[in-house]
Amino acid sequence: MKFIDIxxxxxxxxxxxxxxxxxxxxxxxxxxxxxxxxxxxRASHWACQGCTHTADFPLSCGHRSxxxxxxxxxxxxxxxxxxxxxxxxxxxxxxxxxxxxxxxxRYQPEALYPAMFAVAASVLKDxxxxxxxLAGDIGFTGVLHTHSRRRELHPHIHFIIPAGSxxxxxxxxxxNKGKYLFNAFNLANVWRARLLEHLAKLNLTLPTxxxxxxxxxxxxVGKGLPALQYLSxxxxxxxxxxxxxxxxVDNNVSFEYEDSQTKSTKVRTLPAIEFLWLxxxxxxxxxxxxxxxxxxxxxxxxxxxxxIQLMLAVAGAVFPIIPEIKRRLATRxxxxxxxxxxxxxxxxxxxxxxxxx
Numbered sequence: 001m002k003f004i005d006i007x008x009x010x011x012x013x014x015x016x017x018x019x020x021x022x023x024x025x026x027x028x029x030x031x032x033x034x035x036x037x038x039x040x041x042r043a044s045h046w047a048c049q050g051c052t053h054t055a056d057f058p059l060s061c062g063h064r065s066x067x068x069x070x071x072x073x074x075x076x077x078x079x080x081x082x083x084x085x086x087x088x089x090x091x092x093x094x095x096x097x098x099x100x101x102x103x104x105x106r107y108q109p110e111a112l113y114p115a116m117f118a119v120a121a122s123v124l125k126d127x128x129x130x131x132x133x134l135a136g137d138i139g140f141t142g143v144l145h146t147h148s149r150r151r152e153l154h155p156h157i158h159f160i161i162p163a164g165s166x167x168x169x170x171x172x173x174x175x176n177k178g179k180y181l182f183n184a185f186n187l188a189n190v191w192r193a194r195l196l197e198h199l200a201k202l203n204l205t206l207p208t209x210x211x212x213x214x215x216x217x218x219x220x221v222g223k224g225l226p227a228l229q230y231l232s233x234x235x236x237x238x239x240x241x242x243x244x245x246x247x248x249v250d251n252n253v254s255f256e257y258e259d260s261q262t263k264s265t266k267v268r269t270l271p272a273i274e275f276l277w278l279x280x281x282x283x284x285x286x287x288x289x290x291x292x293x294x295x296x297x298x299x300x301x302x303x304x305x306x307x308i309q310l311m312l313a314v315a316g317a318v319f320p321i322i323p324e325i326k327r328r329l330a331t332r333x334x335x336x337x338x339x340x341x342x343x344x345x346x347x348x349x350x351x352x353x354x355x356x357x
Contacts, residue, residue: 001245004033010272029065029283036061045347046332050339065283070236078232087317089163090224091181095120096156096215100207105155110285119195127182136165139296143231146282147239149257160227179220188216239282
């Protein structure tokens with residue numbers, strides 16, 4: 001059961017139902033997914049090593065919302081993040097957008113999501129500088145998730161943070177002790193005040209009624225690798241894997257998800273058109289980065305990171321054994337003689353792709 005097949009079957013009805021709400025980014029994602037591995041303008045050319053048989057195979061679309069693409073992109077990101085891991089405890093801090101502002105996420109994501117990143121990062125940096133246990137620069141990686149487990153619109157940013165800081169003047173790494181990093185209620189109060197102030201400066205219209213209490217979670221997660229693997233799950237391959245779609249019967253689609261409270265697996269069933277909207281509403285505007293590194297984990301801090309890792313190694317810290325992430329190489333088997341085929345290059349091919357406008 002594939003999302004793309006459901007999209008293809010119900011495209012006309014979906015366009016008619018949501019005509020005024022489909023954004024340019026959604027249309028681009030739909031066109032890319034409809035062409036994925038079937039109607040692309042380019043193809044990979046293969047030749048058999050045992051006989052004269054050759055064949056062309058349409059390329060994947062490569063769109064980050066496509067559930068059957070971007071496996072290697074996800075693996076590459078995870079490998080880069082693993083290289084930054086430190087032998088310390090990690091925390092995950094999650095900043096959640098309140099329900100009343102989600103309409104802004106639907107209609108003004110280009111302004112709202114970068115604001116969420118900027119404000120949340122400033123809050124974490126200031127809390128670290130003012131913390132008696134840290135009092136220095138920290139590093140963290142933020143990943144934007146726009147959905148709940150039921151795939152409703154529920155924007156929030158997860159930050160994975162190694163529990164320690166670096167003092168530039170003393171050139172010293174300071175380890176955070178214990179399973180406490182920051183007070184979540186204080187984080188929430190500052191997050192609320194700063195984000196509302198930031199949005200007002202952008203001249204965005206805010207709802208007349210907003211909750212006084214916002215939600216920020218600050219959890220000790222142990223080592224960093226499991227948290228990174230969790231964050232990588234929805235980075236580049238859409239918000240719902242094809243394996244989670246269980247049935248498509250009588251114009252209804254059922255998919256499974258894990259309940260956040262009971263941790264049990266549940267099944268949700270929706271009319272196919274509503275299901276398509278549920279998933280496609282999470283397509284991000286073109287160029288908007290879903291994942292960002294800050295402080296000691298930013299790209300141009302590699303030299304400093306290596307110095308910190310050396311300090312920790314000299315101090316006797318044991319670095320975790322990280323499993324190597326291997327790329328899966330594409331392979332083809334000749335239908336004539338069953339011998340392996342060799343990739344020869346990319347060629348252009350004519351298409352009769354049906355696009356939406």
